[in-house]
Amino acid sequence: AALLDLRRSDEQQGLAPLGTSEDRLVAEARDPRALRRALTRGEFTAHFQPIVRLHDDQVVGHEALARWQHPQHGLLTPERFLPAFETGELICALDAAVLEHALNALPRLRATASAPLHVAVNLSARELTAPGAAARVLAALDRHDLPSSCLAVEVTESAMSKPLIRDRELRQLRERGITVLLDDYGTGYANLLALLDTPATGLKLDRSLVSRIASDRRARRLLGRVAAAGRDLGLTTVAEGVEDRSTASLLRELDVDLAQGYFYGRPSAAPRTATTCTTTTPDHPGSS
Numbered sequence: 001a002a003l004l005d006l007r008r009s010d011e012q013q014g015l016a017p018l019g020t021s022e023d024r025l026v027a028e029a030r031d032p033r034a035l036r037r038a039l040t041r042g043e044f045t046a047h048f049q050p051i052v053r054l055h056d057d058q059v060v061g062h063e064a065l066a067r068w069q070h071p072q073h074g075l076l077t078p079e080r081f082l083p084a085f086e087t088g089e090l091i092c093a094l095d096a097a098v099l100e101h102a103l104n105a106l107p108r109l110r111a112t113a114s115a116p117l118h119v120a121v122n123l124s125a126r127e128l129t130a131p132g133a134a135a136r137v138l139a140a141l142d143r144h145d146l147p148s149s150c151l152a153v154e155v156t157e158s159a160m161s162k163p164l165i166r167d168r169e170l171r172q173l174r175e176r177g178i179t180v181l182l183d184d185y186g187t188g189y190a191n192l193l194a195l196l197d198t199p200a201t202g203l204k205l206d207r208s209l210v211s212r213i214a215s216d217r218r219a220r221r222l223l224g225r226v227a228a229a230g231r232d233l234g235l236t237t238v239a240e241g242v243e244d245r246s247t248a249s250l251l252r253e254l255d256v257d258l259a260q261g262y263f264y265g266r267p268s269a270a271p272r273t274a275t276t277c278t279t280t281t282p283d284h285p286g287s288s
């Protein structure tokens with residue numbers, strides 16, 4: 001009660017209300033109107049993390065990851081804002097904004113590499129079950145005059161209510177040559193029959209399993225079996241969260257196709273121009 005009184009008298013005197021900067025950020029990141037405003041102002045952007053082919057260590061693509069460049073609080077990662085987005089339709093606008101950033105950045109990313117790169121975006125279950133999801137993705141590719149082979153979409157298995165609609169949209173994307181990856185595979189609701197019937201072309205093995213294989217022989221054997229099962233079904237395998245060399249070499253021995261993680265590179269801003277490819281800004285300066 002004393003605190004409330006203090007707060008009221010602060011406001012009466014025209015001072016800033018009590019509360020730390022962290023409190024204000026938490027409140028803002030939970031407020032759909034504030035998030036929509038930030039989207040309109042273009043404060044959401046994408047950072048890019050390299051994806052490497054294990055057999056020759058070539059970078060073959062990048063995953064686009066949403067970031068909020070907040071005018072007061074700096075660069076924020078999805079754990080701060082994604083929960084509020086996911087409670088409503090707003091997530092579709094975020095997915096679309098990140099797709100736009102990804103397709104914009106692709107020519108600049110490609111200028112930094114010798115092989116043709118692809119870019120992967122995360123699509124929420126809500127976006128994939130909103131009418132016309134596949135058509136929207138294909139239209140974006142057309143607008144940027146890019147071939148469908150340069151795009152991958154990552155989807156997580158979730159307890160969402162419309163798997164049939166989602167799979168129909170994903171099948172449409174796959175038929176047009178877009179890579180479809182089941183993200184965070186091995187966690188959540190992924191079941192064996194879903195794997196058999198999936199419209200996906202690949203699996204991203206979850207970091208929680210990948211991070212254990214260097215120290216845990218049973219985890220290593222399990223990952224090897226899951227990767228082999230994926231291969232048998234004709235699926236590409238991608239390991240996420242690779243943080244050290246020993247994990248990378250084990251994954252290579254287990255015939256996993258692609259890998260992504262801090263060992264290869266942290267998410268960072270796209271190069272500004274096609275020629276200044278060394279001036280990227282890491283998410284965590286000085287820690288790579």
Ligand code: C2E
Nearest residue numbers: 065066077078095098122123124241242243260261262267
């Ligand atoms: P994700 O799609 O599984 O992306 C991988 C996450 O793991 C990223 O976190 C990345 O920064 C982090 N990561 C990569 N390598 C390592 C590593 O070696 N060690 C550790 N500890 N972490 C690593 P981030 O960027 O915070 O994104 C978190 C999640 O937010 C993503 O997980 C994805 O599910 C979701 N997300 C990100 N961007 C979007 C978006 O545009 N739309 C939607 N719907 N979801 C998004």
Ligand code: MG
Nearest residue numbers: 063122154183
């Ligand atoms: Mg992903």
Ligand code: MG
Nearest residue numbers: 183184204240
């Ligand atoms: Mg993932």
Ligand code: MG
Nearest residue numbers: 184206207240
């Ligand atoms: Mg993950």
